[in-house]
Amino acid sequence: xxxxxxxxxxxxxxxxxxxxxxxxxxxxxxxxxxxxxxxxxxxxxxxxxxxxxxxxxxxxxxxxxxxxxxxxxxxxxxxxxxxxxxxxxxxxxxxxxxxxxxxxxxxxxxxxxxxxxxxxxxxxxxxxxxxxxxxxxxxxxxxxxxxxxxxxxxxxxxxxxxxxxxxxxxxxxxxxxxxxxxxxxxxxxxxxxxxxxxxxxxxxxxxxxxxxxxxxxxxxxxxxxxxxxxxxxxxxxxxxxxxxxxxxxxxxxxxxxxxxxxxxxxxxxxxxxxxxxxxxxxxxxxxxxxxxxxxxxxxxxxxxxxxxxxxxxxxxxxxxxxxxxxxxxxxxxxxxxxxxxxxxxxxxxxxxxxxxxxxxxxxxxxxxxxxxxxxxxxxxxxxxxxxxxxxxxxxxxxxxxxxxxxxxxxxxxxxxxxxxxxxxxxxxxxxxxxxxxxxxxxxxxxxxxxxxxxxxxxxxxxxxxxxxxxxxxxxxxxxxxxxxxxxxxxxxxxx
Numbered sequence: 001x002x003x004x005x006x007x008x009x010x011x012x013x014x015x016x017x018x019x020x021x022x023x024x025x026x027x028x029x030x031x032x033x034x035x036x037x038x039x040x041x042x043x044x045x046x047x048x049x050x051x052x053x054x055x056x057x058x059x060x061x062x063x064x065x066x067x068x069x070x071x072x073x074x075x076x077x078x079x080x081x082x083x084x085x086x087x088x089x090x091x092x093x094x095x096x097x098x099x100x101x102x103x104x105x106x107x108x109x110x111x112x113x114x115x116x117x118x119x120x121x122x123x124x125x126x127x128x129x130x131x132x133x134x135x136x137x138x139x140x141x142x143x144x145x146x147x148x149x150x151x152x153x154x155x156x157x158x159x160x161x162x163x164x165x166x167x168x169x170x171x172x173x174x175x176x177x178x179x180x181x182x183x184x185x186x187x188x189x190x191x192x193x194x195x196x197x198x199x200x201x202x203x204x205x206x207x208x209x210x211x212x213x214x215x216x217x218x219x220x221x222x223x224x225x226x227x228x229x230x231x232x233x234x235x236x237x238x239x240x241x242x243x244x245x246x247x248x249x250x251x252x253x254x255x256x257x258x259x260x261x262x263x264x265x266x267x268x269x270x271x272x273x274x275x276x277x278x279x280x281x282x283x284x285x286x287x288x289x290x291x292x293x294x295x296x297x298x299x300x301x302x303x304x305x306x307x308x309x310x311x312x313x314x315x316x317x318x319x320x321x322x323x324x325x326x327x328x329x330x331x332x333x334x335x336x337x338x339x340x341x342x343x344x345x346x347x348x349x350x351x352x353x354x355x356x357x358x359x360x361x362x363x364x365x366x367x368x369x370x371x372x373x374x375x376x377x378x379x380x381x382x383x384x385x386x387x388x389x390x391x392x393x394x395x396x397x398x399x400x401x402x403x404x405x406x407x408x409x410x411x412x413x414x415x416x417x418x419x420x421x422x423x424x425x426x427x428x429x430x431x432x433x434x435x436x437x438x439x440x441x442x443x444x445x446x447x448x449x450x451x452x453x454x455x456x457x458x459x460x461x462x463x464x465x466x467x468x469x470x471x472x473x474x475x476x477x478x479x480x481x482x483x484x485x486x487x488x489x490x491x492x493x494x495x
Contacts, residue, residue, distance in 0.1 A: 026143035030129050034122045037150050041118050044377065045160050046111055049423070051394050052402050052446075054110075054162060056080065056422025056433060057453060061088075062097060062163045063110045063426035069101040071429070080422075080433030080453040090246030093200035093237040094165040108427065113163040121159040124171035125149050127178035128342055134181065135350030136357050144361040145349070149342050151368035152296050153376040157330035160377050164332040166199040173205065173339035177307070180213050181347075185222060192226070198335070200237035204313035205336040206230030216306050238263065251455055255321045266320070281319040289318070289327040293337060296371035297364050301341045303348025310340040323457065330377070392448075398485065402446065405482050405489045409442045416440040418449040418465070419458075435468035440492070443478065445469055447486035 048054050061077055065088045068076035075088035075097060088097060103112050125146040132142025149155060158167045172195040179188035195202050207230030214223025242250045253262050259280050260269040269276055293315075294301075301308040314336030318326035326333040349360045372378065394402075406424055409415055414430035416437050421444045425431060432438040433453050434445060447469070450462040472478050472490055482489035 026139045027129065030125055030143050030146045033147055033150055034125050037156070038118050038122045041156060041159050041377070042115055044379070045114050045118070045162055049110060049114070051399055052420045052424070053394060054423045055419040055451070056417065056426060056431065057419060057451075057458060058164060059110055059113070059162050060423040060426035060431065062113060062165070063423075064428070064431055065097050066100050066104050066113065067108075067427040068429065069098045070104055073429075074098055076429075078431045078438070080436065081455050083432050083436040083438035085430070087245040089241055091242070091251065093241050094198055096165050096168060096194060096197040110163075110423065110426070117163055117167055118159045120168050120171050121155060122150070124155070124174045124339065127171070127174040128346060130178055131181060131343060131346040132361075135347050136361070137354065138358065141349075141358050141361045144365045145342075145346050148297065148361070148365040148368040151365065151372045152338070152342070153368075153372045153374075154293065154296070154329045154334050154338060156372065156376050156378070158332060158334060158338070161330070161332045166202065166335045167332050169195045169198040169202050169335045170339050172198070173209070173336070174343060176206075176209065177339065177343040180209070180217070183219075192229070196230070196233045200242070201234060201314065201317060202336060203230040203232070203234030203237070204317070205310055205340065206233070208310040208313050209340075212306055212310055254456060255323045258322055259320050277320070280322075281316070285324060285327050286319045289329060290315070292329045293334070293341065296368045297341060297345050298367045300348060300360060300364050301344035303351055304344040307340060307347055308344035311337040325457070330375075398448075398487075401484050401487050404484070405444055405487050408482055408489050409444060413442050414438070414440045415442040415444060417444040418446045419451045419453075420449045421446055435464060442492070443472060443488075443490040445488040445490075447488070
């Protein structure tokens with residue numbers, strides 16, 4: 001035997017599946033939790049769609065904009081309050097919707113958009129896990145925080161708040177923090193561009209994130225360039241894009257009339273009447289909103305206050321609005337807040353001792369799970385959700401009646417419909433919201449669904465819907481072709 005052979009090291013045995021699973025057990029736990037979380041939430045939302053508990057506002061609006069894009073009319077939709085055909089960019093600058101058109105071609109159903117949103121939000125657990133590995137030095141502790149992200153009730157609620165492009169900003173901003181944390185600016189730039197495309201106001205948290213990067217990481221040139229890009233996006237979106245497509249300033253400025261009615265008016269109010277701003281952000285529901293955001297993570301994000309402050313611009317907009325919806329934590333308005341609270345929680349815990357990090361992660365997970373049980377969108381949760389969010393329960397008989405009614409409406413025919421029926425009729429060019437008729441050739445009315453759109457939001461208005469129904473029944477221009485259990489279908493008489 002040669003000397004080379006005598007001294008050759010023995011070959012290492014190949015790792016078995018058991019070895020790989022043991023080594024990556026915590027990462028596999030996170031991936032498994034993401035998969036289960038995604039499936040359960042999708043089934044919850046799918047059931048609500050099938051049961052006519054989702055509405056034209058807002059699921060149907062998004063479906064119509066995506067469908068129109070596949071037909072060569074990018075982001076076109078029918079304004080339910082006015083009956084006008086307009087571009088989505090005249091109300092919200094979220095062109096990322098157009099990128100979903102190829103998926104619609106492959107799977108033309110509203111459930112496609114629902115699935116995209118839920119899967120995207122689930123993927124936000126990955127940058128939380130990676131940040132945890134980097135800052136906490138423990139796979140187990142990192143995994144506990146990734147699981148806390150999935151358990152955090154407002155993350156789950158955002159995933160099922162179907163469908164709002166801005167919710168895609170939650171995982172995208174978490175990836176942005178991860179790429180900045182590792183100084184990978186090209187990958188960051190890609191994610192930042194996508195995040196901006198989810199909404200006109202997403203430039204505000206991006207600008208704040210750039211300032212954090214410039215100050216906390218001493219990357220001044222790149223950080224201030226990011227801040228300028230984010231601020232520029234919002235300024236151009238609000239002052240150029242929206243007026244160009246709507247012919248006027250944003251209709252949502254009306255929600256800020258108490259504090260100036262526009263971004264420039266807000267700045268003026270800050271100098272001339274700061275008390276008005278303080279009053280606007282300290283109402284009872286505002287305080288409860290802040291507590292609801294902080295409690296499920298035990299306010300651990302305060303361990304990294306600089307990064308947590310990136311959430312302040314979006315939080316400020318929500319608090320300043322005179323509308324109540326922006327301060328409901330289970331709605332999509334948390335999109336520019338949640339990612340930075342979680343990133344700050346991870347990085348903040350990394351500043352503690354190893355033992356305190358592990359304990360802190362366990363506490364955060366415990367708080368998040370308890371909050372999910374109390375107020376998450378899961379079956380049997382203990383929290384209260386207004387019926388307008390999911391809609392009142394619909395009996396199987398009512399569902400069958402609505403399905404028979406909708407089957408009478410030809411594909412592509414212009415139609416006016418009540419809100420929940422409209423979610424199932426949105427893949428067409430003209431979709432009016434009752435009592436607006438516009439150029440409709442068909443009308444579908446569900447007398448139990450009395451919600452009527454307004455320029456901002458909408459309200460249940462039974463008298464208005466009843467008067468509309470009576471007017472259509474008396475009109476010689478319309479023929480009733482279906483009536484059962486308060487569901488009506490009318491067809492326009494051709495003359």
